[in-house]
Amino acid sequence: MALKADVPHWDLDQYYLPDSGKLETDLALMRTKCEGFAERRGLLVPGRALGPAEFLDCLRELEDITRLAHFLEGYAALAFAQDTSDQRAQSQLARVEEALTHVENDVMFFTLWWKELPDGEAGPLLEAAPGYRYMLSRSRAFRIHTLGEAEEKICNIKDLNGRQALQRLYDTITNGYRFEGSFLPGGGAGTMGREELMVHARSHLPEVREGAYRELYRVYGQAGPHLGQIFLALAGDWHLEQVSLRRHPSPQAARNKINDLGAETVESLLRVCRRRVPEVFGPYFRLKAKRLGLGTLRRYDVYAPLVPAEGTYSFPEAMAEVEGAFRSFDGQFADLALKVAADRRLDAGLRPGKQGGAFCASSVPGQTPWVLANFTGQRHDLFTLAHELGHAVHSQLAACLNVFEFHSALPLAETASTFGEMLLTRRLMGKAGEREREDLGFALLDDAYATVGRQAFFSLFEVQAHEMISRGATPDELAEAYLANLAEQFAGSVEVGDEFRWEWVSIPHFFHVPFYVYAYSFGQLLVYSLWRLYESQGPAFVPRMKAILAKGGSASPETILSQAGLGPLDDEFWLGGFEVIEGFIPRDQRE
């Protein structure tokens, strides 16, 4: 285990000092700003054309309110993530979310007016506000899915103690899970959190890997029917709102529209993955079984290392590797990553109640992002750091955009993060001996499976699950469907234990952001294409990559990529990504 003292804790006090009353002051300020904005309603009356200057004033005021709202929400979310069992943080998050809902409702009249404005009147105003163009035209694209002001407000208010409360409940329940260490050699003592448990799932000892997975799904499996009920309620709510009320053609169509991706692009991605994942990874899993000396690979062995880990990394060592990897690409990349730690916005230690996994949060442009990780000193954690710091670089490169357009859409959100992981792989391979280099090559393929294959099949399952739920399916029936999904993706190359039927209730994205996960497959296949360009173009590629990232969410993903000379995003594009993956599989031993 890494030394505790080396691992940074973020300094949330630089956001708001506890008990300083500043959070309350800002909440009150936000209310005052909203009241001021509400006076604009008098300007937006039928028969009175709004002048370009008045329109710009409205937008700037709205931007100011939105910035403050994101800033407040950012804080409450971080305080909760820091300790999800802290009841003060729980109620603070609920309170801020409630205040934000009121803000959203207070300013809604402007957005609704804008959406309903006839094209002839909207055109000149759009011309007058070039800095907000994408946000404004996106907003109008949702006109047909928008309800009346009263209905929109009711939806928002009911979500507070509806879907948002269910999501908080799911987080509180699952972050509180403790796992028995009795599967460890010698019986292990005491309990551990999920992060520590998953370290054992990557052990070089087959029985330890098996024990860790069995323990994971013992705990989730016991709660499976209950967590499944939460999922049923969230999926049912999504369907009622997005399909029945807002008239999106399907539950996933709502997400595609939010992502500004055409249905055919997403269908093409998932179609190619559905065919190529078993074709590409099946032979890889058989090769891996051979190298591990196993007859058939078990699901427990999918992420097994070829060689036992050669010790662990201290946190400073891990950061040095990530920095070196980023600097080999571009000095600014490394500097922006280091700024997160220097500004004390990196929290990497293990604590009970702390949110599991890892994330990078960038609430407003111009503010150094916050990164949470659960560092255990394994090589895997280096990749998590490279990933999250990649996100942090991305949002800092896009910092000159306004608050509406600075977050990139989900499909491009994983570009810098996964590219950062590729850079780290290249660096570690350059330093490794022959055995470790081979192990890293296999780890790269494991990661390709985890991000492209596994997430694409999650996405296929999610589409199926929502469809089944709309026909009244039970959690047990969903679990059966999930096993069938696993059987299809592994196509006989991997043996799957029955306990994996509850894997889907352990995936937070299904509960928090419906239809999120294809963004991972999208992002990773895109990054393989970018990587191929980088290898062929060398340093000339660097500004091209930075230009993509600096666009944030100021245009559609397809526009941003085509401006960089990439696309169209059709079957051929995705197949190109799979070619890169196949190129990683050691040739001499390929069956």
Ligand SMILES: [Zn+2]
């Ligand atoms: Zn990410």
